[in-house]
Amino acid sequence: MCCLDLFADYSLTTIFALAVLAFTAGFIDAVVGGGGLIQIPALLINLPNTPVATIFGTNKVAAITGTSVAAYQFSKKVNFNFKLLIIVSFFSFVSSFLGAMIVSIINSEILKPIILFVLVIILVYTYLKKDLGTGSKKELSFKKQVIYGSLIGGIVGFYDGFFGPGGGSFYLLGFVVLLGFDFVRASAYAKIINCVTNVGALLVFLKQGNYLMQIGIVMAFCNIAGSLMGSKMALNQGNKFIRVIFLIVVILMILRYAYDIFIT
Template identity: 60%
Template sequence: MDFLSIAADYGFITLLSLAFFSFVAGFIDSVVGGGGLIQLPALLINLPNTSIPTLFGTNKIAALSGTSISAAQYSKKIKFNYKVLIVIAFWAAIASFLGAKTVSYINVNTLKPLILVILILIAIYTFIKKNLGAIQTKKLSFKKMIIYGSIIGLIIGFYDGFFGPGTGSFLVLAFVVVFGFEFVEASAYSKVINCITNIFALIVFIKQGNYLLELAIIMAICNILGNILGTKLALKKGNTFVRSIFLFIVILMIIRYAYDIFYK
């Protein structure tokens, strides 16, 4: 991979822009998810003539690289319930694969109004619940964790394969609200599940040839660096820091979707 030849093909400013936003996306994604909110629009803006599935595939490669590193870092500090994690991952993987298959058949813009409403409700709920994610609030039975986790995996897994931006944030909130996890623990679980959904969505995109490998590698390196920094800060500063970043990202997503719906 020759950086100069890639710069000649895409333009130095384009590469610099994608590298910067991939780093920022990696940082945000490692803390509360939602890195796709930054990375995918960066691709859409810088490569307006590239097909949507190709941009999605390129984004997934970079996102998976960073998220996998973040998941490994969290696993050293957080004790997982692997039985529950495997069940959620199983259903999320299937749903993500089906979601990626659906990209070519359904216009993602039809979902944006619904996503906007959901995000506004999430922001209000998180703001009102001051102690949300500060401590573990409930202890579910194994059976309930399996049932609720399967539903979470199916719904959010399909969304990630089909569209993607904000998946990590939706997973974090699901683990906090439904499972009663602390924010840091929820973020750790969401990273592992997000890795699985990215892998199975990528199987579809790669098989279809929908990716730009050179750009994906550059973005992946920057995304990994951002993930490493973000994970260290999240583990060091704890739940209050993660909650603040989570609210910031949800508000950012609300602004983004509102702009897409009302002004584009």
């Protein structure tokens, strides 16, 4: 009875909808990132009277668990260069923190048309380049990997702190295009780095009290379930499967930003 009281303010329909969408978000996020494109709107629609900061905090509670599970699943199959991983994670964490700080100073709306344009270019480029990410195309020196990786971490980390949704997808594409990784390896690196950048944001939200823990825990379990399925399918199906899901997520991101720019 005590557990049921925790959800007294929410209808069964709301809980069920959030659970299903958290599972879906976990699945997509495990494959190519971008789970926030599903999970954040799900929270906004089903909890319309909840402050936006609390929505973001609750999303992080759920998302970080699923991303961590996916990262662990990939780590069992992919060999990491941990020096490179640590360096990229450091730049991602710092730039993500700076992005979160600057968002309170600069109106993020002015950059949305630029993001939309970049997403359209990414969609066309990935679609036309059929062999992109199907295998490791480059053998870069460690020095070049560090330089390109730090550049990816700095730019995408800032975006993750400033905007957020789809950050994992940008990491993935950066590792494929600049470092020459295949989609499976790139996705594995993206998961680990996303975990690092998400920890900082989650700590801020927890300190501020901007979260609904009971909702977050329910969504976290569902996010984990979706993440387990998504990571297993990605590892079993390979690069072509990840490429298709990546294209779908980029299309969703284009629709989301186009709606923000031209409709709202």
